[in-house]
Amino acid sequence: MNDIQSVDVLIIGAGASGLFCAIEAAKRGRNVLVVDHANKAGKKILMSGGGRCNFTNMDVTPAHYLSQNPHFVRSALSRYSQWDFIGLVCQHEVAYHERDHGQLFCDNNSKDILNLLLSELKTAGAQLQLNTKIESVEKKDGLFLLQSSSGVIQAQSLVVATGGLSIPTMGASDFGYKIAQQFGHSLVEYRASLVPFTWNTADKQSWSELSGLSQTVTVSTESGQAFHLDALITHRGLSGPAMLQISNYWQPGEALFIDWLPSIEIEVEIQQARHQQGKKQLKNFLTGFMPTRLAEHFCALWQLEKLLADLTKDDVATIKSQLHQWCFKPGGTEGYRTAEVTLGGVSTEQVSSKTMQSQLCENLYLIGEVLDVTGHLGGYNFQWAWSSGWAAGQEC
Numbered sequence: 022m023n024d025i026q027s028v029d030v031l032i033i034g035a036g037a038s039g040l041f042c043a044i045e046a047a048k049r050g051r052n053v054l055v056v057d058h059a060n061k062a063g064k065k066i067l068m069s070g071g072g073r074c075n076f077t078n079m080d081v082t083p084a085h086y087l088s089q090n091p092h093f094v095r096s097a098l099s100r101y102s103q104w105d106f107i108g109l110v111c112q113h114e115v116a117y118h119e120r121d122h123g124q125l126f127c128d129n130n131s132k133d134i135l136n137l138l139l140s141e142l143k144t145a146g147a148q149l150q151l152n153t154k155i156e157s158v159e160k161k162d163g164l165f166l167l168q169s170s171s172g173v174i175q176a177q178s179l180v181v182a183t184g185g186l187s188i189p190t191m192g193a194s195d196f197g198y199k200i201a202q203q204f205g206h207s208l209v210e211y212r213a214s215l216v217p218f219t220w221n222t223a224d225k226q227s228w229s230e231l232s233g234l235s236q237t238v239t240v241s242t243e244s245g246q247a248f249h250l251d252a253l254i255t256h257r258g259l260s261g262p263a264m265l266q267i268s269n270y271w272q273p274g275e276a277l278f279i280d281w282l283p284s285i286e287i288e289v290e291i292q293q294a295r296h297q298q299g300k301k302q303l304k305n306f307l308t309g310f311m312p313t314r315l316a317e318h319f320c321a322l323w324q325l326e327k328l329l330a331d332l333t334k335d336d337v338a339t340i341k342s343q344l345h346q347w348c349f350k351p352g353g354t355e356g357y358r359t360a361e362v363t364l365g366g367v368s369t370e371q372v373s374s375k376t377m378q379s380q381l382c383e384n385l386y387l388i389g390e391v392l393d394v395t396g397h398l399g400g401y402n403f404q405w406a407w408s409s410g411w412a413a414g415q416e417c
């Protein structure tokens with residue numbers, strides 16, 4: 022029994038939430054060990070935001086999160102807010118800038134955020150152990166005992182910060198869900214989200230030829246959730262911020278509705294144009310509002326190679342419904358391979374929203390994406406990792 026490593030706090034997962042929790046707990050004088058089976062800490066931080074890490078957002082509210090318990094995020098987000106994290110970023114002199122919709126990105130590289138975390142971790146005195154696989158977890162006489170690839174680890178508090186299932190090649194695993202279940206927690210059904218959609222068989226051939234085109238659209242679900250952002254046509258399906266955002270709200274099997282021209286009323290534009298430009302081809306007229314190839318595609322689809330003056334009432338009705346309420350039935354999504362997050366996860370019902378401590382097992386904490394908390398695109402998922410990690414770090 023000599024080789025038992027004994028710590029106050031063991032954190033499984035050296036990602037955004039695990040590192041942040043470790044910093045806070047170590048600052049309180051706790052002896053903290055963070056283990057990860059990967060060979061590097063914070064891999065998702067490094068690949069995030071196209072290499073520039075969208076680390077938070079200027080406007081963070083509970084309405085930017087999905088969870089079966091929508092109030093769960095309130096306490097942690099208000100106790101450690103985006104302003105607190107921005108303060109830390111400034112303290113470390115990380116250069117950043119604001120993009121549309123309040124999104125904050127590093128000027129240089131995502132590495133700046135990971136270096137910030139690793140430097141805070143070192144200053145606080147927490148240990149980081151990579152390439153360590155946890156094989157089993159049990160609780161005995163009030164202590165957690167973990168069998169790991171580097172021996173037995175004993176801890177007073179155990180923090181599960183294993184994230185979700187997206188990008189399996191980056192070390193994602195369902196281990197966090199299994200530990201939660203082992204201690205009696207229930208799971209909210211989970212699936213890949215913030216993810217591009219794939220074409221159904223009928224649309225694939227004609228639409229995939231338009232790959233590379235983008236258009237500002239309003240996309241909505243059958244239940245009326247809507248986003249007004251850019252959509253990108255790809256070989257595989259529809260992507261871009263509009264489609265990623267709506268994927269959080271889409272249910273498999275459902276249709277999506279796309280308004281390709283949300284800032285105009287096409288019927289009104291046609292009525293006005295046909296008086297002055299009646300001899301104009303519909304296709305050329307539409308090019309004033311969308312890329313030429315997209316305009317050509319629609320006209321071919323409707324079999325409307327006509328002059329504006331020749332359009333019938335029915336033609337205009339078809340154009341209106343197809344451009345303002347195009348019904349898209351996705352074949353599915355690209356799945357965990359390209360998804361940014363996992364929607365669903367460990368139910369928040371049996372977790373304290375103030376401390377992230379399990380209400381079923383004392384001194385067990387769950388933080389970050391492993392929980393049934395999913396943010397919108399735009400820095401919200403990292404803010405949840407910082408806020409939930411901070412909250413657990415004050416207690417564990």
Ligand code: FDA
Pocket residue numbers: 033034035036037038039056057058059062063064065066068069070071074075076077153154155182183184185187188191192193194195196197360361362388389390391399400401402403404406
């Ligand atoms: P995270 O995934 O960061 O960390 C989990 C850690 O646990 C990993 O290091 C993993 O190796 C480890 N682990 C898993 N299983 C284990 C096991 N069995 N044993 C030991 N260790 C284990 N969000 C945002 O706000 N802004 C952005 O710009 C982006 N961009 C982005 C791009 C891409 C490509 C992806 C995939 C995701 C994003 N995200 C994002 C989402 C964001 O990365 C994500 O929500 C957070 O990293 C979640 O933090 P966690 O700490 O919960 O998990």
